[in-house]
Amino acid sequence: MALLVPFPRSLSQESNYSGRPTTTWGTTLTASATPHALGSKTEIVASTDYDARMVIVRFHGTSASATVTNALATLYKGAAGAEVPLISDMLCGWAQIISSTGPGIGYAFPVRIPRGTRLSMDLRALIASETVNVMLTLIGDDPGVPWSGAGVETLGADTSLSRGTQVTPGTTAEGTFTAIGSTTRDWRYVVGMQVGNADTTQNVSVMALDIGAGGALIPGLENFTFTNTSGEIVVPDNMDPGRWVGIPSGTALQARLQGHTSDTEAHSVILYGVY
Amino acid sequence: MAITEAFQASATIGATERFLASNSTTKTDQATAGVYQLFLELNNLANGDEFRLRIYERISSGGTARVVASWVLKDVQVDPLYATPTLVLLHGWEFSLQKLAGTDRAIAWSIRKVA
Numbered sequence: 001m002a003l004l005v006p007f008p009r010s011l012s013q014e015s016n017y018s019g020r021p022t023t024t025w026g027t028t029l030t031a032s033a034t035p036h037a038l039g040s041k042t043e044i045v046a047s048t049d050y051d052a053r054m055v056i057v058r059f060h061g062t063s064a065s066a067t068v069t070n071a072l073a074t075l076y077k078g079a080a081g082a083e084v085p086l087i088s089d090m091l092c093g094w095a096q097i098i099s100s101t102g103p104g105i106g107y108a109f110p111v112r113i114p115r116g117t118r119l120s121m122d123l124r125a126l127i128a129s130e131t132v133n134v135m136l137t138l139i140g141d142d143p144g145v146p147w148s149g150a151g152v153e154t155l156g157a158d159t160s161l162s163r164g165t166q167v168t169p170g171t172t173a174e175g176t177f178t179a180i181g182s183t184t185r186d187w188r189y190v191v192g193m194q195v196g197n198a199d200t201t202q203n204v205s206v207m208a209l210d211i212g213a214g215g216a217l218i219p220g221l222e223n224f225t226f227t228n229t230s231g232e233i234v235v236p237d238n239m240d241p242g243r244w245v246g247i248p249s250g251t252a253l254q255a256r257l258q259g260h261t262s263d264t265e266a267h268s269v270i271l272y273g274v275y
Numbered sequence: 276m277a278i279t280e281a282f283q284a285s286a287t288i289g290a291t292e293r294f295l296a297s298n299s300t301t302k303t304d305q306a307t308a309g310v311y312q313l314f315l316e317l318n319n320l321a322n323g324d325e326f327r328l329r330i331y332e333r334i335s336s337g338g339t340a341r342v343v344a345s346w347v348l349k350d351v352q353v354d355p356l357y358a359t360p361t362l363v364l365l366h367g368w369e370f371s372l373q374k375l376a377g378t379d380r381a382i383a384w385s386i387r388k389v390a
Contacts, residue, residue: 077322084322114353150349186345275347
């Protein structure tokens with residue numbers, strides 16, 4: 001008897017943007033008029049249509065020449081007034097302008113979001129009443145990913161300054177490992193982000209982020225790559241959004257940076273783990 | 276080949292790991308061989324709750340029980356009955372639940388066996 005294997009189905013997808021592109025494509029989040037305080041939550045999806053196994057979040061529109069634009073955005077699930085964080089403190093400042101410089105800062109997390117879920121987001125930022133545009137895509141059914149998790153843990157966020165942990169890069173040698181935080185869950189998928197400069201004049205550099213523990217590199221978590229431009233823009237390598245590497249609960253994670261040119265200014269780092 | 280329910284119970288699960296075949300916070304490795312599948316009734320979970328499910332087994336009868344697999348069950352479950360993969364368990368196995376965040380919840384379980 002022949003073995004019948006069904007061919008892959010097309011994936012269910014839903015997003016908060018459609019139709020003709022706009023310069024603010026997606027949903028616009030607004031931070032508080034008080035720097036670093038949270039703005040009001042904004043609904044992104046009233047009720048998801050499908051069980052999702054992957055969420056893609058893209059931020060654009062925060063960068064400005066000669067300006068520090070530190071900002072953090074959080075994705076929530078749940079009814080209005082009863083939201084719980086799903087993905088906390090995504091670095092979203094220093095993001096390209098979609099109509100002129102590029103598509104922005106992207107994240108991809110293999111996390112389960114059941115059908116019928118309400119999704120919302122809020123924003124905190126250095127700049128009073130800062131805005132960021134967020135484009136959200138949920139991918140469901142059988143995306144071919146080996147595993148999808150229940151939640152995302154964030155390490156290294158400094159919500160008082162709307163940024164991550166400051167890490168100073170090395171140049172001809174790797175920078176020194178800086179403590180980011182200890183995991184409280186078993187991570188299966190790891191995202192490393194470097195977004196943000198210490199001042200208004202960002203050095204042009206290709207920046208490589210490594211993640212380690214105990215002063216040693218964790219295999220598979222080397223060279224998350226970013227382009228830091230002179231227009232105070234940070235461009236992650238969106239073709240390499242995360243790594244399938246297991247990190248046990250209780251691991252004290254560290255990060256180091258190395259730039260292709262001389263750059264002694266600290267940059268902002270946050271690590272995310274899907275569990 | 277018989278299909279039976281080897282263990283069935285319920286308990287309020289908190290921050291102390293609870294072992295399901297043992298129905299206790301004290302672990303007793305099970306040595307009855309079989310093909311097992313665990314079902315959990317998760318209808319009581321609310322947003323903000325996180326529970327960790329673990330499967331333990333020994334590689335040999337004299338070995339140490341170690342984790343085979345673990346999952347985090349988080350927030351309201353749209354499909355409130357959860358089923359693990361089916362595993363061949365032999366030497367010293369057990370399932371456990373432990374709350375990681377949120378509120379203690381009453382959870383019922385059924386461990387089903389083939390053979």
